Amino acid sequence: MKKIRMDMIFSHSGDVVSREIDGALIIVPLTSGVGDMEDDLFSMNESGTEIWNMLDGKKTLQEIVEALAQQYQAKPGEIEQDVVGIVAELLKRRMLVEATAA
């Protein structure tokens, strides 16, 4: 997999649809092969949901980390680790696409 750099920009992939229901983010596969099981859906915890919503095709990962660091007063290194971790997992599951070049 391509190395994730902090100047990269990502947006939600067309292979999934995200919905927010009663405060919970639910990611619904649209095309085949997104989930391990045919009928499974995906959810994330609160911080994952926040990161998902910031992956909007406009902000770089660095900008997302900075915004979160300001909001939570946590060490940027820790936040960066989480952001890169989530992005890597979402990319693996075809839920994100790179939008840097766009």
Next chain:
Amino acid sequence: MAERTYVDEKNISHAPPWKGEGPPAVHLDIELTERCNNACIHCCVNKPAGDKRSLARELDTCAWKDILRQAAGLGVMTVRFTGGEPLLRKDFSELYLFARRLGLKVMLFTNARLITPQIAAMLADVPPLEDIEVSVYGMSRESYEAVSGVDGSYVEFRSGVQCLLDRKIPFVAKGALLPPNKNEMAELAAWATTHTRMDVPPTYVMFFDLRRRRDSAAKNRRIRRLRISPEEGLDILTQHPDRYVKEMSEFFEKYLSPPGDRLFTCGIGPGCVDAYGVFQPCLSLRHPDLTFDLKQGALKEAMGSGFIRLRAMKATNPLYLKRCAHCFLRGFCEQCPAKSWSEHGTLDTPVEYCCRVAHAQARFLGLVMEKERAWEVRDSAERIQNLIRRVAVS
């Protein structure tokens, strides 16, 4: 150290992700049409495929999209496209893809006759995320078409199923036990376990409902003639007696107590929108006093105030109050307002056929004696405990 994961993959029917009460309903039945390309002898819904009156009244594509949008907005997760035959609608693919792009899972009930390579390709590329349920009316042309009433329907059914198999699209089969196919149960079970995603034999509809719209006395007479006797039904239900008794014992442990005069004991719902945009409490219940025209109001209103009203409804029929209200079998008897409506045109009249079926099963389980009536039993809790103990020991 285990790699940290951020995304949970889950089946939300087992583990809902929301913290609060969740949406008002997670499932909605969508009856896209009452028309069908089969004319099954036992069907409680079907209108002819080209029925002009139905075609003129059916919701158009825009209206269906609006309802689907409302459903998604309310948090509905799954819609069931049923009918009639939903694939008869020319805009089926458009509605299917629209629903999926809203993030809805789609459960599809079909006879498979109209599944083409193009439809199968769509279902493979954009999977429904719920089972496709294919009705199988017979394993030979003779038996199938004796039920479907349409020449050439068997070949089309086989062709549609082959399209699903070619694209490896998972589906399950369900049967309807009728005189023309009653000797084919083993054959269907063998076929289903090798061709579908099923590892258990298909379920059968056998205690047939009368016409939901109460629209044809002649068809109702035919359906009554096709119903198997409670004893025949029991023979089929108890083909694996140990498994049946165990399942029933577990069921009785959770649910059995007389319901009193509360009319809706089913949990109500999930709610259904019929082909003409009328919301009804469930697929079967079309009593005009309990429906809500979505051309006059929103789905949210129908689901909210409508369901609240139903929960408060009480039975008033003296016969129901004497029998069903005091019957400890009521939880597994199929008596319900929808059955009462289709059989009698009321919401609270005991349906004798359901009563006989429930009593036949209860006798087998040792819960009632010969000629004993369950609503007169005073030691039902003790009898249920005896059954549970018996199963635990065995």
